[in-house]
Amino acid sequence: FAELHAAVPGLPLASSRVLPGIVLRRDFAAYCPTDGELRALLVTEPLRPALTGPGVEFVVDSEGQYRASLRWIAERTEALMKRLRSNNVKLLLSSVKQEEVVIYYAKLYGVSVVECLSSEEMALIGEITGVSPYAPFGDTVDREITETAVVTFCQPLLLVSRRCVHIGFASVCAFRPHCLILCGPVDGVNEQHAAALQEAFTMLQQLFKTVGQ
Secondary structure (H helix, E strand, O other): OHHHEEEEEOOOHHHOEEEEOEEEOOOOOEOOOOOOOEEEEEEOOOOOOOOOOOOOOOOOOOHHHHHHHHHHHHHHHHHHHHHHHHOOEEEEEEOOOOOHHHHHHHHHOOOEEEOOOOHHHHHHHHHHHOOOOEOOOOOOOOOOOOOOEEEEEEEEEEEOOEEEEEEEEOOOOOOOOEEEEEEEOOHHHHHHHHHHHHHHHHHHHHHHHHHHO
16 A cells, blocks of 8 residues: 555645556656657666676776776666667666666666665566566676566656656556555645555455455
8 A cells, every 4th residue: 555655745635536557756867758558677786787796806007997997887888778778678667776877878768767666666566567677787788688567658747846757557467556646735634544545445355355255
């Protein structure tokens, strides 16, 4: 329930509504408008390639080596974004903050990015779509991208002064998520309404479980 409702203070209760899909309460790190169906990739690691592996020290002896390292990072990041684009991946959903080079090439190749998703949000998206997070880079950028989620729409949503991300997924199960936008004059009233609704849904779950048995 926590991931499927958003409380919006400062508006009358009559402004509350139910929206299809899910609402992520953060703004796009990069937004590239697109029409029609697209694919999303879930990531839990930085997409900027590392110059060394764990426990290995990387020593730069000159400014030339440093610039060459930055070029290598940029080229590898750009190559990944090209591969995402060729696979119709136009949305990155990341549980970590991505670095500026990733955001730059994402914008360049028309890939929207949403960062810093919670583990609960990532788990919910995984449940809806049936996909697992993508492991970036490794030794090659040519590894096949197989697990992508089908997205029916992806757009900004403004809740009073807060910018959010509104996404619709093609679900692989009977679960069709909708998000409750719960409005009220102040936070306290919203919290009371949210608690009452959550208790009502819990009661309905128990009722249908009993009937099913």
